[in-house]
Amino acid sequence: MLKNYFKIAWRNLLRNKLRTGIHILGLSIGIAICFLIFNVVTHSYSFDQFHPDGDRIYRVNTLSDWGDGGSFPNSGTPGPLNEVIKEEISGIEEKGKLYTMYNTLVTLPNTDKVFGRSNEVTFADPGFFKIFPRKWLAGNPETALIQPESVVISEASLHKYFPGSEASDVLGQELMYVDSDSIYASVTGVIADYNENTDFIFRDFISLSTISTPEQIEWYGLHDWTSVNSSSQLFVKLAQGVSANSVDEAFKPLISKNMEADDDGKYSTSFFTEPLSEMHFGQTYEGSGVSKTFLKGLIFIGLIILVLATLNFVNLETAQAIGRSKEVGIRKTIGGTRFQLISQFLAETFLIILVSSILALCLVEGLKVLFKTYLPQGFTLEYFSLFNLLFYAAFPVLLTLITGIYPALILSNYDPQRALKGEMFRTGKYSLGVFLRKNLTVIQLSSSIAFIILVLVLNYQLKFVTSQPLGFEKEAVMYASLPFMSDPDKMLQLQDRYNQEAIVQSASLSGSLVSSTSLWTSDVKIPVDTTEKDMYIQVMNVDSAFVKVNGIPLLAGTDAIDRADEILVNEQFVKEAGFASAEEAVGLVVGYSQEQVKIIGVVADFHSRSLREGIRPLLFTYNPEYFQSVNVKLNSDQNLAAAKERLEQIYLTVYPYEEASFNFLDAQIDRFYQEDVKIKNVLSFACGLAILISCLGLFGLSSFTIAQRTKEISIRKVLGATLQQILFLISKEYMILVGVSFLIAVFPAYYFLNDWLNGFNTRVDMPYLIFAAAGLGVMAICLLIVGVHSYVASQTNPGKVLKSE
Incomplete structure (x- = not known):
C-alpha cells in the first residue's frame, strides 16, 4: 500500500x-x-557546556552607572573583591581568578628562540582549576599555581615551546614572558587542551601570586576598589541550592562597606553574576562571541x-x-x-x-x-x-x-x-x-x-552616517599597534624615522586612535568661584603631533602638548564647564587625576566614537609610557600599497621581533557599523x-x-x-x-x-x-x-x- x-x-x-x-x-x-x-544556533549555544556543574558557575561582572553618562557593564572586577568574596558572601563553594594579558612576548631565556606575541597568556590562581578542572599530563594540580614565578602550560604550548618533549620532561624548564616587566616562570604543570568549543583560549597560566609587590599590584590595578579592568576577571562556583539572585543581593552591603556613595547616597558601582552559559553572548577574550x-x-x-x-x-x-x-x-x-x-x-x-x-x-x-x-x-x-x-x-x-x-x-x-x-x-x-x-x-x-x-x-x-563629517581627516591616515609598554625612546625613534620619509606628511604617537571603540573615562574638577564642579570626561593620551596628523581644527591656544601637567580640551568640554568661549578656557588650571593641570589649547569637536553616541567632553593628556599606536599621515597622490609596505619595513627595523601591520583609519571607522x-x-x-x-x-x-x-x-x-x-x-x-x-x-x-x-x-x-x-x-x-x-x-x-x- x-x-x-x-x-x-x-x-x-x-x-x-x-x-x-x-x-x-x-x-x-x-x-x-x-x-x-x-x-x-546550536554551535553558538555549545560553548563551555561541557564543564562539570556548569549550571553553578558564574562570572562576576561590574556595572558602572554614570547617571546621564550612561551605564557600562564590564566583565572585570576590582582586585580586592577576589580577596574577600568567599568570606563576605555565603554560598560560594569555590572562587577562581584570572588576569588576562595582552600581546605578551614569549621566549626561552638563554636561547635565541622567540615565539612572538600571544593573547593566550594569563595569570591564574589555584582556584581557577578547581572550578574548571583539566586533565593533567604532568604536575600536581593542587600545588602547581601556588608558588610565584610558576606556569602551567597546555599541550599545544608544550609542542610549540619544547617540540618532541614529553610532558614530564619539561617540568622545571624556564620560560620568559615580557609584559610590563620580564617574568621568568618555571613550568610546574602540563594540561590537555580542550577539544570542545570554549571561550577560554588561554594556553599559558602564570601563578597569580607572581604579582606580589605593592608596585606590581598597583601597576595591574588590583589594589583599589575603584579600579575596574576587563582583564581582572573573577569566577565563582555556587554551592548546591544557592541562587545567583541571592549572591547579587549580597554584593550590595559589600559595596557599601568598601566604596563611597555620591551626594545622593547612591553607588556608581554594582556587581552582578553572569551564568557561564551566557558568557559566549557577552564579552569574550578574542571577540569570538555572538x-x-x-x-x-x-x-x-x-x-x-x-x-x-x-x-x-x-x-x-x-x-x-x-x-x-x-x-x-x-x-x-x-x-x-x-x-x-x-x-x-x-x-x-x-x-x-x-x-x-x-x-x-x-x-x-x-x-x-x-x-x-x-x-x-x-x-x-x-x-x-x-x-x-x-x-x-x-x-x-x-x-x-x-x-x-x-x-x-x-x-x-x-x-x-x-x-x-x-x-x-x-x-x-x-x-x-x-x-x-x-x-x-x-x-x-x-x-x-x-x-x-x-x-x-x-x-x-x-549611507547617512558614513557620509557625515567627523571633525577630522580620515583619508590617507594609517596606523599600527606598538608593543605593549614599549621603551619611549624606541617609540620616538620610530616616529623620527617616519617623519624623515618623503611619503609621510607627519607621524604621531597616541594611546588610541582618533576614533575607535575604546573608551577611557575619568572625572575632572573645574574651579567655580570658591567651589569645584565635577565633570565626567573622555580621556585620550596623545603627543604634540596628534592634532596635526588627524587634521583636527585648533580653536584656541596651542596643540603642542608635551608635558604631563598640560592638557588640551574640546568644545564640548568648554560648553559643559560653563566657559563663554574657547579663549576663556585657555590657561585655566583644573583638577585631573589628583593633580593640577593647565589647559593650553582647545580643539573643535569631533566624533571619537561611532555616530550612535554623542560627542563627550574630551581631554587630551600626555603620558608617553602608555602610547599604544603610531599614526601616520601620508602625502597626497601616494601609491597606498607601496606606502604600506614601506611603513612596515621601517617598523621592523626598530622592532625586529614584532609583527608589522599597518591599517587604514577609514577602514577602522567603517567597522563601527559592521x-x-x-x-x-x-x-x-x-x-x-x-x-x-x-x-x-x-x-x-x-x-x-x-x-x-x-x-x-x-x-x-x-x-x-x-x-x-x-x-x-x-x-x-x-x-x-x-x-x-x-x-x-x-x-x-x-x-x-x-x-x-x-x-x-x-x-x-x-x-x-x-x-x-x-x-x-x-x-x-x-x-x-x-x-x-x-x-x-x-x-x-x-x-x-x-x-x-
Missing part, C-alpha cells in the same frame, strides 16, 4: 511539472536557510522564509484542489476511505519535501560560501552529527504534517457525487478556500513589503528570497486562477470588452490584496526601524516615502506577473474556448 502511495505520488509530480518545480524550489530554499541557521539579538534575528528570518515557502505550498494546493475533485470522486466511489486519501496526499507532500531537503543540502554549501564572513569563528558544518541526524529525521516529517495536512483534508472532503459532476462541495457565495488563499497571499506579500522597507531604510541610515551592515546584508538576502518565493507562489496561483477564468474572459471579449478592461478586471483583485498587505507590513517595519534608529545619536527622520516606494514596487511586480498571465489568456481565440458551450 505504501509503495503504491509513493508510486502514484511520483506520477502526479511528474504530470504537474510547473507546480512541482515551484514547490521544490521554494521549500528547498526555506529548508536550506533553516538548516544553516539551526547549525549556527550577539543573542543577532541570533534571534536569524531564527526569526529563517522561520519567515520557511513559513512563506509553506504558505506557497498550501496556497497552490488548495487552489488546485478543485482540479483533482474528479480523482477524489472516483477513488471514493470505488471504496477509497478518507484516511487513505489523506495518506495519499501526504505521501505526495512528503515526496516533495524529501526532494527539497536533498536539494537544500546542496544549497547550504553555496550559502556557506556566500556568508562565510558572517558565520561564527570556528564554525564547521558536521552533516553527520547527532543534532543534524535528528534534523534530517524529524524535520521532513514535521514539515509534511504542517504543510500537507490542510490541503489533504480539503481534497479528501469532496462529496463524490458532486465531484464527479465537476461541482464544488460548497455552492454558496462565501468560500473558505478562496478566503484562505487570499489571506495567505496577503501574508506573503506583507512579509515581502516589510523586508523591502527594512532593507531600504537601513541602507539609507548607514554589525549593522551584517544585519542589512542578511535582511537583503532574506528580502530577495521572500520576494522570490512570493513571486513563485503568485506566478503559480495567478496561472491557475486565470486558467479557471478563461471562459469568462472569452465571453467578455465576445461581448466587446477591450484588452485594458480585461486586464483591469483581473488585476483589480490583486491590487486590493497588495494594498491590504502594505497596511499590515507598515506597522512591524515602523516599530523595528524606530527602535533601531533611536540607537543613533545622528539619524535620519523616518523616511515615509521609502515605505510608499516599497509598496508601489511590490504592486508593480505583482501586476507584471498577473498582467503577463492575463494578457496571454486574453489573446486566446474565444471560438476555441467556447466551442463546447
